[in-house]
Amino acid sequence: MPTSNNPLRRVAWFVLGLALAAAVAAPGATAEQPTRMDTYVTDSAGALDRAGAERVRAAVDTLYAAHKVRLWVAYVGDFAGDSPQDWAAQTARQSGFGDRDLLLAVATRDRAYAFDGELPSGVSESEVDRILTDRVEPALRDDRWADAGVAAAEGIDSAMSGGGVSTGPVLLIGALIVLVSAGLLLYQRYRRRARDRAELAQARETDPTDPAALAALPLEALHTRSREVLVELDNAVRTSAEELELAAGEFGGTAVLPFRAALENARAATAKAFAIRQQLDDAVPETPDEQRTLLIDLITTAGHADRELDARVAEFDAMRDLLIDAGPRLDALTRDIVDLTGRIPASEAELTRLAGAHPASVLAPISDNVTMAGERIAFADGCVGDGRREIARPVGEQGGAVADIRAAEGAIGQARTLLDAVDGAAAHIQQARDGLPAVLDELRGDLGAAGELTEHGGPELETAVAAARTALESAGTTSEADPLGVYHDAVAADGALDRALAAAGDRKVAAEDLTRRLDRVFADAATRVRMAGDFIATRRGAVDATPRTRLSEAQRHLDEAQRLRTEDPAAALDHARTAADLGGRALQEAQAGVQTWEVRRPPPGTAQTGAILGGILIDSMLRGGTGGGFGGGRGRRGGYRAASFGGSGGSRRVSRGGRF
Structure with a gap:
């Protein structure tokens, strides 16, 4: 019953309550027991006039015609002391209602109602709650008995037709859900990336020859680290092979036998590691445990090979002490530069002739070879000039010439291969x-x-x-x-x-x-x-593990x-x-990787960029260095330094000294 703070209204409602109580207690007010319903609309309480009864029956008939759902509406005085739900359930049982029957029972004197039955297909409980709360109950509170029955029938009809739910709130809630979900997804992605970075950093610090330590790392970190060590070892093997051929030409095959043995062992280990990576990349899936076993085998194989190369660095540097005859070496490099420079016009003419006879796709692997060769030659020329300045320094301060000679040799070798x-x-x-x-x-x-x-x-x-x-x-x-x-x-x-x-x-x-x-x-x-x-x-400076x-x-x-x-x-x-x-x-x-590298690393076309692309200059931080800018002839150029014989750790030898 509605309430009010007005004293007169409270008195009025109190009097009205007494009158209702007297009416209930009157001998003529008999209880309405649950009974079988024979017509769709019954009104033992006298709540409907003729027009109201016809409106309710019409709404019930319309619902049945549209969806074959039977809605029964009963208006009674009271529920005979039962709860509304019990009274409606007993009436439904006595009436033999099935899964397509619904009952709306209204007790006008008790001011109570019940809605009973199986929900029709396509109508949710929340939709029924809205129909009753928003449409049926307001009509009952205002004693609009016929409107309540019509509202129930029309509400069910509208819900089954797809119009029972307001789209505005649903769309708003949906948008909020999408925004919250997107935010959570971004946050989770950020957390996952941060975690992945931390796990990869840990993997990089882990001894690559220690299977037990590697076994404790997450699987994804092992996958990423395996690709990194493949690139590092493959670069080390290629650079060591180039250096070894130069040394063999200077000192003879016998003198380089120990280094060649180490190199061949590293090559065999590299081939094995690449074969494992190919097995992991093929179409046959492995279980997580199988993947972990293969990855640990790959990384430890590469790690041992890398260390075997590094163990020979000091001995190799001692054999090939470039400072002993740095002047003649630089002269020889200058002659090589002149020779390669003289080849450029003929190679350009040949490339032009080929371009006129064949489509670009045929020549794609060599289309920029002449340009790159020019870049390598320019880089080598700069290194030779730096080397000459270095050997002009006082004894004990000439160590930078070693890196210049090595870098020039590497660049000249690549220029020759390109041409x-x-x-x-x-x-x-x-x-x-x-x-x-x-x-x-x-x-x-x-x-x-x-x-x-x-x-x-x-x-x-x-x-x-x-x-x-x-x-x-x-x-x-x-x-x-x-x-x-x-x-x-x-x-x-x-x-x-x-x-x-x-x-x-x-x-x-x-x-x-x-x-x-x-x-x-x-x-x-x-x-x-x-x-x-x-x-x-x-x-090779732009090629990752997959093409290798x-x-x-x-x-x-x-x-x-x-x-x-x-x-x-x-x-x-x-x-x-x-x-x-x-x-x-x-x-x-490899071509796709180089294209990506060139897009991400402007400006292209410079001598130093070409040297980085060719792997002649490598990031000193990746090879155990401490960075350092270009100048002073200490072998580092803008955070990069020349590659040399040995594993991915590079040479640890230093040169110090001077007068005091």
């Missing part, structure tokens, strides 16, 4: 052009044989035939513009078709036929592996193909094909 790749490109293309007719003839012959085995070939032969026809069509239109690509596709299609024919016809390929195929596939694979190797070697892994696996398969050429040509052929595919993938992934 050789341009000058040799025509030979590779011509080799493919000369070999293409024989491959195409053999492909046509195999297609003829395939026509006789169509019924026995199955999907493998059908796929191989389609690939062979595509290769032939491509050869007819693009062989002049892209002989390397057409040659590779034709060789691959020929090999696949040959395997399918052998399976379909149950025949063996003649030994000489297989050998001929193997020679072509092997030559193709060797070219692709060499191109990828040259590209990565001269741009592909290249290492390509080289392994190529070596295995060479080993098996005589004893098992069929197996050798499979290894050569795999090497060709992996070599191509390595080149593509």
